[in-house]
Amino acid sequence: MMKIAHIREPGQNKPLMFHPGCWAVMIVGIGVLGLSGWALSSRSLVTIIPDSVTIAPISALLFILLGISLYLAEYGVHDLRFMIVQDVLLIPPALIGIWVFLMSFFGKSSIIHWYIHSPDQIYLIAPESSMSPVSALLFLLSALGLYINRYQFRYAPVLAIILSSAGAFLIIGYLLGNPLIYGMNIKPTSFISALGFLFCGIGQLLCTHHGE
Numbered sequence: 483m484m485k486i487a488h489i490r491e492p493g494q495n496k497p498l499m500f501h502p503g504c505w506a507v508m509i510v511g512i513g514v515l516g517l518s519g520w521a522l523s524s525r526s527l528v529t530i531i532p533d534s535v536t537i538a539p540i541s542a543l544l545f546i547l548l549g550i551s552l553y554l555a556e557y558g559v560h561d562l563r564f565m566i567v568q569d570v571l572l573i574p575p576a577l578i579g580i581w582v583f584l585m586s587f588f589g590k591s592s593i594i595h596w597y598i599h600s601p602d603q604i605y606l607i608a609p610e611s612s613m614s615p616v617s618a619l620l621f622l623l624s625a626l627g628l629y630i631n632r633y634q635f636r637y638a639p640v641l642a643i644i645l646s647s648a649g650a651f652l653i654i655g656y657l658l659g660n661p662l663i664y665g666m667n668i669k670p671t672s673f674i675s676a677l678g679f680l681f682c683g684i685g686q687l688l689c690t691h692h693g694e
Contacts, residue, residue: 500688501556501688502552502553502555502556502685502686502688502689503553503556503557505552505681505682505684505685505688506549506550506552506553506556506685507549507553508549508681509545509546509548509549509552509678509681509682509685510545510546510549510550511549512542512545512549512674512675512677512678512681513542513543513544513545513546513547513549513678514542514546515527515542515674516528516537516539516541516542516545516674517539517542517543517546519536519537520539520542528542528672528674529672529673529674530673530674530677531656531673533656533659533673534656534672534673534674535614535669535670535671535672536672537672537674537675538612538613538614538617538672540578540613541613541617541621541672541675541678543574544574544575544578544621545675545678545682547571547572547574547575548571548572548575548621548624548625548628548678548682550571551568551571551572551625551628552628552682552685552686552689554567554568554571555568555628555631555632555686555689556689559632565632568628568632569629572625572628572629573625575621575622575624575625576621576622576625576626578613578618578621579618579619579620579621579622579623579625580618580622581618582613582615582617582618583615583618583619583622586615586618587615612669613669614669614670614671614672614675615669616652616670616671617671617672617675617679620645620648620649620671620675620679623641623644623645624645624679624682624686626641627641627642627645627682627683627686628686631686631689638686638689639687641686642683642684642686642687643683643687644683645679645680645682645683645686646679646680646682646683646684646687647683648679648683649676649677649678649679649680649681649682649683650680652671652673652675652676652679653673653676653677653680656673656676
């Protein structure tokens with residue numbers, strides 16, 4: 483039987499960057515930035531760096547849900563209504579993550595095409611509004627991590643570390659000019675999404691809940 487973890491009041495004297503709420507706000511900011519980019523047709527807002535693919539609109543929306551859920555995971559656990567809201571907010575990232583990953587696994591979505599124009603020029607055509615299957619898997623892990631943070635805290639740090647490490651790895655790939663899975667026939671994770679997953683992992687790791 484799953485038990486709700488014992489909790490303590492969030493620390494009031496911790497530096498701002500050690501408050502999960504700070505990271506929750508940044509995660510929401512990632513989502514708002516992505517949606518604003520699509521609404522304003524601004525490529526710079528949906529890529530951040532020139533070499534990045536675009537963040538999918540649905541990914542931007544899911545980051546907003548995850549950010550709010552992270553905030554409630556830290557500051558709303560004393561109120562059953564907020565706990566229910568948090569669980570509801572975690573449903574879309576989990577279900578959409580599973581759906582997109584399975585569809586990509588069976589070759590139904592996120593396909594990209596590579597065209598070689600010359601030995602030193604390769605053109606990439608990708609469905610810009612689609613979600614990367616890597617992002618789909620990380621959204622699922624994000625939702626799962628926030629859920630078990632309340633019920634099975636002893637395992638939550640593991641998922642948080644995996645999530646933040648994946649985000650950092652993707653970011654480093656972009657900075658080194660070799661994004662993960664470039665050259666394969668699936669859409670890579672965008673730079674802004676990688677930032678979002680890094681923030682999600684750090685925020686979950688800083689949550690103050692403790693299991694038995």
